[in-house]
Amino acid sequence: MGILGGEGFSLPVVTSTEVVDVQIEFTEPAKQAMKSTMGEDGTTHVVIISAESGGCSGYMYDMQIVEDPNDDSFQRMDVGGLTVLVNNKDSEMLSGIRVDYKDTLMGGGFQIDNPNADRSCGCGQSFG
């Protein structure tokens, strides 16, 4: 459509984010759960913990097992022989979090306690 064809649109907007050295605490159940989930992929794959917009409180946690992106924009941590990555842009929001794992039928799985959050959603998936 032609409405965007004219002048007046600026270059992509950038926003500055503070980068901090990420410290994350993993409980033993969390380490065991990650090891068991990754299985033999632990040598080639990494766990990326990140934050994205959404959820009731503004941001949602996300954990993904992916092939190591070998990207300088991530900070690397060794957690019991597994590699955990956090993107620099999420470092301020995620540094200091405690990752636990609860083996329950309802509301089980990885749980994140975030001291940086002013508020969190009832389901624990979202913070702000």
Next chain:
Amino acid sequence: MPPLDLHPVAEVIPSPCSVSVLKGDTAIEHLNRTLTVKTSELQFSDRVDGLLCNANGRILDRLMVCNLGEEILLIGNHGVGGDTRENLIRGIPWDEEITVMNGDGAITHLRLIGRAVNRCLAGLGIDPLEISEERWIEYGSALVSRTEYSESSVIEILVPSAELDAFTALLHENGAISSDRNRCESLRIELGILDHREMNSAFLPLELGLSHMVSLNKGCYPGQEIHARMDSRGKASRGIVRLYLPSDVAVGKHKVPGVGSITVTASAKAFEGSVALAVVPLPAIALEELELREGLIAVMQSL
């Protein structure tokens, strides 16, 4: 209350706005995580109006979303475009390539209001029957859509600012007029068209009657818990009304004996007095009149 006095053809009402553009394969999904309405199923040229809220459920911005294919055009409230763009950028996931651009000033938002708007549109060569609330149609470089208010249908026009003078001249040639600032504001208030003076962090969507811009079944978005709780408990504690007054009323908070605090968000001269928008405690909405101060009685009407 005096009847709504619409121009026999149409009036062109400028609506100050902010303009942002999102680019990227997942831009629609990113918006879907953030706005109060579902955007994930928007097709090319579709329109949806939604709110960006904070975690307390309060309004940060109102966004008219236009899916332009490779880009998503966002028309927001005047003066808050920078905050909205910042908000959108901060939440971009590490594995998604989404670009946010600032288009403030590049596009002008006009509204066309009147008794024979369709005649004016037909004069431009636009079939009025093609204009709906759910999509944008192209007219040259401009985009045209429609919003239905209880008193009248309003034509929404987005035009590149560089072409504004030529476009306005075309509208004038087809019977429309441009009105002064006070008339634009009084029309806005009489039609119940809310803007940044109402849709801001002082208010919750349900207090402004904006439940049509809040989806309670799309899943989580910032503010959703608050909106769901308000909906399930059945009411907001305040509501928005229109006031007809014999004289001017100041914008701001007023203590009304027997009612409590009301917030006048906008006012304009109209008829022999003024017309205003105000957010009042819910029990007061059932009243027909409100005595703002001794001798100043406002006739009240729900939006």
